[in-house]
Amino acid sequence: MSQEESSLLSRLSDAVLAMDEAETVRLAQELLVQRIDPGRGIEAGLVDGMRRAGDLFEREEYFIPELLICSDAMYAGLRVLQPHLPSGAAERKKGIVVIGVVEGDTHDIGKNLVRIMLETAGFEVVDLGRDVPPATFVERAESAGAHIIGLSTLMTTTMGAMSEVIRRLDERQARSRIKVMVGGGPVSQQFANRIGADGYAANASGAVAVATRLRQAPAESRVP
Amino acid sequence: MNPLAPRERLLGVLGKKLVDRPPVICTGGMMNAAIVEVMQKTGLTLPEAHFSGAKMAALAEAVSEHTGFENIGVPFCMTVEAELFGSRIDHGTLACEPKIQTEAFTSLTKVKISPGAARAGRAVVVAEAVDRLSRKRPDFPVVATLTGPVSVAASIVDPVTFLKELRTRREDAHRVLGEVTAVLAEYAGALVAAGATVIAVGDPTSTVEILGPQLFQEYAVRYLNDLIGAIHALAAPVIVHICGRLGNGTRLLPGLISDAISVDAMVSLKRLKADAPALVTMGNLSTYLLQWGPPDKIAERAVELVRDGVNIIAPACGLSTSTTLASITAMTRAVKEGPS
Numbered sequence: 390m391s392q393e394e395s396s397l398l399s400r401l402s403d404a405v406l407a408m409d410e411a412e413t414v415r416l417a418q419e420l421l422v423q424r425i426d427p428g429r430g431i432e433a434g435l436v437d438g439m440r441r442a443g444d445l446f447e448r449e450e451y452f453i454p455e456l457l458i459c460s461d462a463m464y465a466g467l468r469v470l471q472p473h474l475p476s477g478a479a480e481r482k483k484g485i486v487v488i489g490v491v492e493g494d495t496h497d498i499g500k501n502l503v504r505i506m507l508e509t510a511g512f513e514v515v516d517l518g519r520d521v522p523p524a525t526f527v528e529r530a531e532s533a534g535a536h537i538i539g540l541s542t543l544m545t546t547t548m549g550a551m552s553e554v555i556r557r558l559d560e561r562q563a564r565s566r567i568k569v570m571v572g573g574g575p576v577s578q579q580f581a582n583r584i585g586a587d588g589y590a591a592n593a594s595g596a597v598a599v600a601t602r603l604r605q606a607p608a609e610s611r612v613p
Numbered sequence: 614m615n616p617l618a619p620r621e622r623l624l625g626v627l628g629k630k631l632v633d634r635p636p637v638i639c640t641g642g643m644m645n646a647a648i649v650e651v652m653q654k655t656g657l658t659l660p661e662a663h664f665s666g667a668k669m670a671a672l673a674e675a676v677s678e679h680t681g682f683e684n685i686g687v688p689f690c691m692t693v694e695a696e697l698f699g700s701r702i703d704h705g706t707l708a709c710e711p712k713i714q715t716e717a718f719t720s721l722t723k724v725k726i727s728p729g730a731a732r733a734g735r736a737v738v739v740a741e742a743v744d745r746l747s748r749k750r751p752d753f754p755v756v757a758t759l760t761g762p763v764s765v766a767a768s769i770v771d772p773v774t775f776l777k778e779l780r781t782r783r784e785d786a787h788r789v790l791g792e793v794t795a796v797l798a799e800y801a802g803a804l805v806a807a808g809a810t811v812i813a814v815g816d817p818t819s820t821v822e823i824l825g826p827q828l829f830q831e832y833a834v835r836y837l838n839d840l841i842g843a844i845h846a847l848a849a850p851v852i853v854h855i856c857g858r859l860g861n862g863t864r865l866l867p868g869l870i871s872d873a874i875s876v877d878a879m880v881s882l883k884r885l886k887a888d889a890p891a892l893v894t895m896g897n898l899s900t901y902l903l904q905w906g907p908p909d910k911i912a913e914r915a916v917e918l919v920r921d922g923v924n925i926i927a928p929a930c931g932l933s934t935s936t937t938l939a940s941i942t943a944m945t946r947a948v949k950e951g952p953s
Contacts, residue, residue, distance in 0.1 A: 408780075449825070449860060449861070451825070452822075452823065452824055452825030452828070453776055453823045453824070453825075454776045454777055454779050454780050454824065454825070454828060455780070455825070457773060457776055457777050458777050458780060458781065461777070492709070498772055498773060498776065498823070501773060548933075575900070575901070575930075575931075575933070577901055579901065580901070583905075
């Protein structure tokens with residue numbers, strides 16, 4: 390890697406971290422002009438910047454507004470670089486995750502953060518949005534060949550729908566293929582254990598750790 | 614000391630006076646106790662009670678009677694305000710609380726607020742309920758709950774855009790929050806005029822966890838204090854509920870000028886008291902424990918909160934509507950009986 394290339398990549402990463410969407414787009418275009426591999430631009434530039442933003446989030450230096458603005462910059466850069474990826478480029482997929490809010494209002498910010506951080510970590514995410522019925526989670530997970538279903542809720546009254554998803558997977562004997570992770574305001578580790586979910590995450594970076602663990606140990610037995 | 618009437622006790626605590634024991638209350642709004650069991654027992658049901666002052670008052674009184682909470686709390690949701698500003702609301706069902714369906718605006722830059730907003734819609738219904746309750750039950754504190762400025766703003770503008778624009782469109786953010794706060798202050802004024810004893814403000818979007826300490830200070834503390842100041846000018850006390858983890862935002866709480874601060878279950882009120890002894894604290898019995906825990910554990914935890922010197926005992930957050938009366942009365946009875 391030339392010095393120019395590494396300098397451009399680190400500036401791209403910095404632009405994402407600095408929440409500077411215009412600069413991110415400008416640098417991504419410059420990268421194309423310089424004929425630098427767009428795949429490297431994505432990994433060592435955009436995603437690297439977003440990962441650093443995630444680190445700052447975890448250290449409580451960045452909060453949700455900052456993370457959202459960084460992700461806008463990252464996605465804007467992706468829109469520039471992705472069309473230039475050679476077809477058949479090596480997939481960076483760590484797994485497919487279907488996520489959605491069981492029942493909630495538009496304050497599904499947590500779910501959006503989970504999507505952003507999972508995508509940053511290399512997962513393909515199918516986002517079903519909010520007010521998703523249990524049957525839809527299962528159908529969409531099967532049709533997408535998903536490895537994980539991520540369920541979130543904001544309403545305590547609808548937490549039963551989470552166990553319903555698990556019951557339906559059980560019925561289809563799909564639990565070894567499709568893992569279930571849960572999160573959201575009223576949900577806790579205790580609750581996850583109670584309904585037999587494979588994992589619980591309190592926040593977006595936790596969700597990445599749980600999804601990674603579930604992919605690494607697919608045969609691991611779940612907490613009773 | 615003779616046992617105090619519930620109204621005197623709550624006002625006493627909020628006025629930093631010595632009282633016989635902490636009151637046990639549930640404010641209403643996002644933290645209301647209109648559980649399915651009470652509605653089934655009494656036939657007073659949601660969603661109907663969201664739209665009629667008489668029905669809202671009747672259900673609120675029944676909730677207080679059956680649960681043993683020492684206040685009467687209205688309304689039963691946190692969407693009244695967003696609806697005033699034009700957001701579309703799904704009013705829910707008997708078991709499921711109302712929620713925002715579509716925000717009125719796509720961006721802070723587009724927000725236009727009509728000056729008469731506070732005197733319309735369900736604001737009038739809530740004021741009518743307060744009026745009925747304060748006449749009928751002079752011995753009981755009528756707590757009217759508002760949604761705080763940041764949460765209202767995040768319910769009238771798409772919340773993801775809103776959160777970003779708190780950083781990228783500071784001028785617009787301050788303009789909108791100022792205007793929203795003015796409408797909320799007018800609404801609070803109508804509630805106090807109708808006889809509300811206490812105004813509670815729940816501001817679930819405005820947490821240190823979501824905003825971080827800097828934006829929490831810049832927006833949440835500033836506009837909450839503007840609102841509280843306006844209510845204080847009417848000689849009514851104010852309770853503020855802050856959701857979520859506080860982390861190093863704990864130091865910002867004493868900056869709030871409310872008469873009491875309520876926090877979520879994960880915050881140690883014992884430590885908060887130690888850090889800021891002057892704060893009047895409220896909370897924070899886990900709603901998870903209330904929903905799932907055995908009554909004896911619930912009672913134990915309630916007594917522990919009393920022992921820790923918490924000034925007002927209350928659920929830590931929004932109650933699940935499937936919580937049972939047996940669980941809630943275990944909590945209220947334990948506080949009334951006190952540590953043995």
